[in-house]
Amino acid sequence: MATIRFGFGRLNFLLLKRRSFLLLKLIAVVFAVLLFCEFLIYYLVIFQCNWPKVKTSAYHSEQETHETVLKAMFLADTHLLGEIRGHWLDKLRREWQMERAFQTALWLLQPEVVFILGDIFDEGKWSSSQAWADDVARFQKMFRHPPHVQLKVVAGNHDIGFHYQMDTYRIKRFDKVFNPEMLFSWKGINFVMVNSVALEGDGCNICSEAEAELVKISHKLNCSREHFPLYRRSDANCSGEDAAPPEERSVPFKERYDVLSREASQKLLWWLQPRLVLSGHTHSACEVLHGPGVPELSVPSFSWRNRHNPSFIMGSMTPTKHALAKCYLPLEDTVLITYCGAAGFLVVIILVDLGLLASPFLLGCKLLRKFKTV
Numbered sequence: 394m395a396t397i398r399f400g401f402g403r404l405n406f407l408l409l410k411r412r413s414f415l416l417l418k419l420i421a422v423v424f425a426v427l428l429f430c431e432f433l434i435y436y437l438v439i440f441q442c443n444w445p446k447v448k449t450s451a452y453h454s455e456q457e458t459h460e461t462v463l464k465a466m467f468l469a470d471t472h473l474l475g476e477i478r479g480h481w482l483d484k485l486r487r488e489w490q491m492e493r494a495f496q497t498a499l500w501l502l503q504p505e506v507v508f509i510l511g512d513i514f515d516e517g518k519w520s521s522s523q524a525w526a527d528d529v530a531r532f533q534k535m536f537r538h539p540p541h542v543q544l545k546v547v548a549g550n551h552d553i554g555f556h557y558q559m560d561t562y563r564i565k566r567f568d569k570v571f572n573p574e575m576l577f578s579w580k581g582i583n584f585v586m587v588n589s590v591a592l593e594g595d596g597c598n599i600c601s602e603a604e605a606e607l608v609k610i611s612h613k614l615n616c617s618r619e620h621f622p623l624y625r626r627s628d629a630n631c632s633g634e635d636a637a638p639p640e641e642r643s644v645p646f647k648e649r650y651d652v653l654s655r656e657a658s659q660k661l662l663w664w665l666q667p668r669l670v671l672s673g674h675t676h677s678a679c680e681v682l683h684g685p686g687v688p689e690l691s692v693p694s695f696s697w698r699n700r701h702n703p704s705f706i707m708g709s710m711t712p713t714k715h716a717l718a719k720c721y722l723p724l725e726d727t728v729l730i731t732y733c734g735a736a737g738f739l740v741v742i743i744l745v746d747l748g749l750l751a752s753p754f755l756l757g758c759k760l761l762r763k764f765k766t767v
Contacts, residue, residue, distance in 0.1 A: 415746045419739060426735040431489070434723045435497040442502065442720035447709050461711050463580045466504040468495075468705040469673030470694035472551065473532055475516030476524045487698045492535040494695070494703075494722045499538060502707065502720075506579060507542060508586075510673035510692055511549025518554035518563065529570050543579070546571040547586045549674065564588075575606055581712035585665055607664050622672040622691050623683055624648065624658035631679035635693045635702055635721075662687060669715055676700060678719075690717065701725045 447462055471491055474484045498504070514520070514528050538544055548571075553563040567573075577584045587607070628642040636642065648654040653661070661667075662684050670689035676699040679691040695703050704721045 411746070415742070418742060422735060422739060422742070426731065430728045430731055432493065434728065435493045436501065438723045439494070439497050439501050439720060442498075442707065443718065444502070444707055445709050445716035445718040447711055447714050447716045461580055463506065463582055463708075463710045464502075464504045465708040465710055466498065466502070466507045466705055467510060467671050467692050467708060468507070468695040469510035469692040470512045470549070470676055470696065470699060471509065471532075472512055472515040472694070472696055472698060473528055473535075474698075475514065475520050475528055477516050477519060479515070483698070487696050488531065488535055490697050490722075490725075491695055495536055498705070498720070499542065504542060504707075507536075507538065507544050508584075508671070509536075509544070509546045510671060511547045512551040512673060513546060513549065514552055517552040517567070518550070518558050525566060545577055545584070545586060546573060547673075548573065548588050553588075580710075582710050585667075587661065607661075622652045622674060622679070623661065623670060623681070623689055624652050624655040625679075625681050628675070628677065628679050630681070631677070631691075633678055635678040635700065635704055635719075637675070637677040637679075658683070671706065678704070695722075697725045 444464055473488065474480075513532060517525065517528070520528060536544065548564070548567050553559045553567055573586055573588075575586055577586065585607075625646065627645050628637045631637060631642060646652045652658075667687055670683070670687065672689060672691050673694075675691050676694040677691065678693045681689045681691075683689055690706065692706055693702075693704050694700050695705060697703060702721060702724050704719050707718045707720055709716045
């Protein structure tokens with residue numbers, strides 16, 4: 394009897410040891426997949442991005458050019474979800490993605506200034522005072538940055554509303570948090586951040602003030618940054634993996650809704666005489682030439698909620714030249730496929746342990762033996 398009890402006790406111990414080893418394997422796999430998908434993948438992908446080099450002239454040495462180059466990072470359309478349309482799981486997933494991408498980019502790339510080209514929030518035009526405060530707190534946590542990095546924000550239509558929705562209250566609420574500057578200068582480079590929602594051209598008080606301010610500084614400028622793209626008929630001439638889908642490219646844009654009006658665009662080009670324009674709003678990439686060869690680059694959305702392959706722009710700039718490069722973030726599909734593959738692998742481990750499935754390793758060995766025998 395004692396021998397039988399001892400045998401059962403040893404069997405239970407071995408069974409418990411086997412189950413504990415299985416549990417440890419499952420925990421190790423889950424931890425490794427989470428570590429890769431939620432942290433390491435951002436470093437692996439963004440590490441491949443490099444600042445573009447500005448071509449040096451015969452009168453400037455490479456060292457002098459390096460010292461005067463401003464490293465600027467441009468992103469757009471973060472669309473932080475609010476309390477009305479934002480499901481908690483959707484908010485958690487998308488905001489974690491943007492936070493990890495932004496913090497990783499800051500650590501690896503060390504930009505000196507970051508521009509966010511509008512639509513920071515998804516529901517700023519509707520949100521109550523408390524909802525606005527909650528959204529702002531989440532934004533400040535996600536896009537925290539060291540003191541030596543400047544963060545400049547442009548108002549978008551989702552932040553203060555379209556022309557027929559915006560009012561002084563919403564604009565002042567936005568300005569109080571972000572303190573936007575219409576003219577920002579650093580290292581001899583001038584940036585204009587335009588509230589393009591206020592360029593309706595109908596003579597409203599807000600529009601008149603915005604236009605008057607632009608006229609005052611128009612003679613000092615050589616760069617322009619804004620939210621709405623300048624006028625173009627459609628995205629028909631846009632291409633690339635982060636351009637709008639083919640079925641959407643030929644759809645005509647609505648003036649004052651998808652793009653600025655033709656009149657407002659011509660005014661900006663005339664007033665500012667920019668050498669480069671960057672804009673957001675469309676969530677897709679597009680490069681356009683305006684007038685006498687003024688390039689405009691529409692910056693894609695930074696959020697997985699708006700596209701599966703978000704990106705941002707890296708700009709190396711001097712007072713006379715600039716060079717741009719695009720940095721892609723991890724693909725959402727890659728993360729989802731990794732999780733699905735890991736889930737399948739866990740199921741295989743469990744089935745093998747329960748004896749419901751032959752070990753792939755043993756099965757491979759048997760097949761190899763049979764092959765050798767034949």
